Amino acid sequence: xxxxNKKMAVLTAASLVISSAVVVGAxxxxxxxxHVKVLNFYHDKNGWDARFNxxxxxxxxxxxxxxxxxxxxxxxxxxxxxxxxxxxxKGPDLLTWWSGYRMVDGAKGGMxxxxxxxxxxxxxxxxxxxxxxKQFMVGTKTYAIPNGVxxxxxxxxxxxxxxxxxxxxxxxxxxxxxxxxxxxxxxxPLTASVDGAWPSFIWFxxxxxxxxxxxxxxLTSNKIKYTDPxxxxxxxxxxxxxxxxxxxxxxxxxxxxxxxxLMNKGTMIPVGTWxxxxxxxxxxxxxxxxxxxxxxxxxxxxxxxxxxxxxxxxIGALAKGKNxxxxxxxxxxxxxxxxQAIWADASGDGVxxxxxxxxxxxxxxxxxxxxxxxxxxxxxxxxxxxxPLIEGGVVILSAFMLGTKTVAQATTELAALAxxxxxxxxxKYGK
Amino acid sequence: MSNKVEQSNRLRxxxxxxxxxxxxxxNKNQMRKTGAxxxxxxxxxxxxxLAILVxxxxxxxxxxxxxxxxxxxxxxxxxxxxxNFLVDPILxxxxxxxxxxxxxxxxxxxxxxxIIATVVSGVKGSAIYRMIFxxxxxxxxxxxxxxxxxxxxxxxxxxxxxxxxxxxxxVNSWLLYYPQNTISMIIAATWASTGLVVVLFTVGxxxxxxQTVEAATIDGANSWVLFWKIIWPQLKYIRAVVIGTxxxxxxxxxxxxxxxxxxxxxxxxxTLAVTMYREAFLLNRYGYGSAIAVFxxxxxxxxxxxxxxxxxxxxxxx
Numbered sequence: 027x028x029x030x031n032k033k034m035a036v037l038t039a040a041s042l043v044i045s046s047a048v049v050v051g052a053x054x055x056x057x058x059x060x061h062v063k064v065l066n067f068y069h070d071k072n073g074w075d076a077r078f079n080x081x082x083x084x085x086x087x088x089x090x091x092x093x094x095x096x097x098x099x100x101x102x103x104x105x106x107x108x109x110x111x112x113x114x115x116k117g118p119d120l121l122t123w124w125s126g127y128r129m130v131d132g133a134k135g136g137m138x139x140x141x142x143x144x145x146x147x148x149x150x151x152x153x154x155x156x157x158x159x160k161q162f163m164v165g166t167k168t169y170a171i172p173n174g175v176x177x178x179x180x181x182x183x184x185x186x187x188x189x190x191x192x193x194x195x196x197x198x199x200x201x202x203x204x205x206x207x208x209x210x211x212x213x214x215p216l217t218a219s220v221d222g223a224w225p226s227f228i229w230f231x232x233x234x235x236x237x238x239x240x241x242x243x244x245l246t247s248n249k250i251k252y253t254d255p256x257x258x259x260x261x262x263x264x265x266x267x268x269x270x271x272x273x274x275x276x277x278x279x280x281x282x283x284x285x286x287x288l289m290n291k292g293t294m295i296p297v298g299t300w301x302x303x304x305x306x307x308x309x310x311x312x313x314x315x316x317x318x319x320x321x322x323x324x325x326x327x328x329x330x331x332x333x334x335x336x337x338x339x340x341i342g343a344l345a346k347g348k349n350x351x352x353x354x355x356x357x358x359x360x361x362x363x364x365x366q367a368i369w370a371d372a373s374g375d376g377v378x379x380x381x382x383x384x385x386x387x388x389x390x391x392x393x394x395x396x397x398x399x400x401x402x403x404x405x406x407x408x409x410x411x412x413x414p415l416i417e418g419g420v421v422i423l424s425a426f427m428l429g430t431k432t433v434a435q436a437t438t439e440l441a442a443l444a445x446x447x448x449x450x451x452x453x454k455y456g457k
Numbered sequence: 458m459s460n461k462v463e464q465s466n467r468l469r470x471x472x473x474x475x476x477x478x479x480x481x482x483x484n485k486n487q488m489r490k491t492g493a494x495x496x497x498x499x500x501x502x503x504x505x506x507l508a509i510l511v512x513x514x515x516x517x518x519x520x521x522x523x524x525x526x527x528x529x530x531x532x533x534x535x536x537x538x539x540x541n542f543l544v545d546p547i548l549x550x551x552x553x554x555x556x557x558x559x560x561x562x563x564x565x566x567x568x569x570x571x572i573i574a575t576v577v578s579g580v581k582g583s584a585i586y587r588m589i590f591x592x593x594x595x596x597x598x599x600x601x602x603x604x605x606x607x608x609x610x611x612x613x614x615x616x617x618x619x620x621x622x623x624x625x626x627x628v629n630s631w632l633l634y635y636p637q638n639t640i641s642m643i644i645a646a647t648w649a650s651t652g653l654v655v656v657l658f659t660v661g662x663x664x665x666x667x668q669t670v671e672a673a674t675i676d677g678a679n680s681w682v683l684f685w686k687i688i689w690p691q692l693k694y695i696r697a698v699v700i701g702t703x704x705x706x707x708x709x710x711x712x713x714x715x716x717x718x719x720x721x722x723x724x725x726x727x728t729l730a731v732t733m734y735r736e737a738f739l740l741n742r743y744g745y746g747s748a749i750a751v752f753x754x755x756x757x758x759x760x761x762x763x764x765x766x767x768x769x770x771x772x773x774x775x
Contacts, residue, residue: 428723
């Protein structure tokens, strides 16, 4: 009986310990779920909520933080909302923005929190390349992480190419021959647009880097003028292509369904790889089979390597945000393998974390080509100069594309605008 | 004349004092009696006016004298923004567009609206017609812009229709070149705004006393004479309102332009409101944008006041 009592006492004690442990465990789980922070996340990327929700799930698994994405359909409104939020601190915890020159006003004006420590740790752990950091730096501080890394190749319809007996061009002459052949089939070979003005820089930057990447870099850093004979030569090449009727109408849209329609016709589309999912998910086309992408060949045959435009969108933390510590933690987590893998899967695009294997066949092929051929990766025109210069520049480029300004008018006006806006910039921020 | 005397007599009391004067005196006496409590009830209204009207205008005026760019503290620069705007090459293009918009959106909706109102008001089931014409008016400018963009874009419905009826030669990039892009947008705006004009004119026509129409008919007036001599003069009040609102709306045209062309290509379809928006919100030049906003505000107020005063004055002299 005593033994029985003793056993009973031990069992009771054990059950008490176990149940206490269960209760403590349950309590701590309940506490953890109570402490899941919801971070307000503002962005202007229409149709990307699914991607951000996927990231949110990854962040929840990693650090118990979720995102509440809010989409702004109008970019101008978005920017102004964040300007107001910068002053009041009322608004998002995390936000998307643009890298390069477009970050400077926000960084100097107190919009973004300094996240240099996030980068330091991420670089040390091999989650991101140091080369990429400079696109998000203003002075010595870093203010954002990359929101994916997108190449700007030429997307083309692989089946149509096969049907028309065309192959991916390796030289400019071959590229011109491909364009001429597509035109002969009654299809406009190349997508171009001035819809919203900004797409006018696509062909401008592309032709410049195909002619000479140094020319592009010198021009965008104000070392040479837009009236430089080499720049004028590029404009003349562009004009020749316009005159041949190789470009689509100026109000062509190349996003979503419209991109798929163009692709199905056989028109080639120079666009960021962030638009890849429009073909694969939205259009139901199979990457690598129905469509693919190639690096546009050099115009100048003397160049030893090709160049491609790279766009790295930015995600930063609002400096006056209520949950700054959590926001920085989330940004660090965002760069880690699990979340980056989720992003790669959800977006079908490239990611900055080199540990993440690229699954999408088009992006995989492109990344392989870029690495194998040591293709120069060059920052987009949109992020490569003071905002008023770029915004004013695309207006002039649009007029040139529509034929309402000649080469001489366009280059002269661009040069005058650059002189004016660089002077303003230098006065404001120094060189 | 006799009508006016009769009306005036009706407004007089037995003590031969105009009723409005008596009411005014009564109000003054009432105010003296109630004192502070009366003014107390004005406070919410005053706060609303200050917050919604006076503060934004005052702030815009203040910003127009600064170099405000949004994030950094603004620096006072006097009249520099106004001087810059007056020599800005875009000013000429913008004002030309505003003039085209003003003339076109004044003439077209008023003219078309008047014709429709006149024709429809005598027809059986006119309320249904009026409702049909009013439908576009209830759409937002953004929706109207999006709808007409799909019609006028190069791959749009209009060009497809032209091709389908064998008129390939007329296919055009309607929104890409000037001035056809502005004309296209004016067509969209006319479609959207005519409905309200129809309703207003219909109300005016319905208020024309039947006796005068019957008397003129008995005197042998045909439809033309009936319209110009009897109905048209009695639409003066409505006309003044329609013209006044059309003028103000055309001067501040923004949403349709922003949606259909964004003021482009190459800024050639910008209106003053679009230029203001672009400078203030796209380029973050709040100071410069504010100066344009003040310029636009002065223009709209001046033109509206002149138009309404002119329209109503003519009425008073009749």
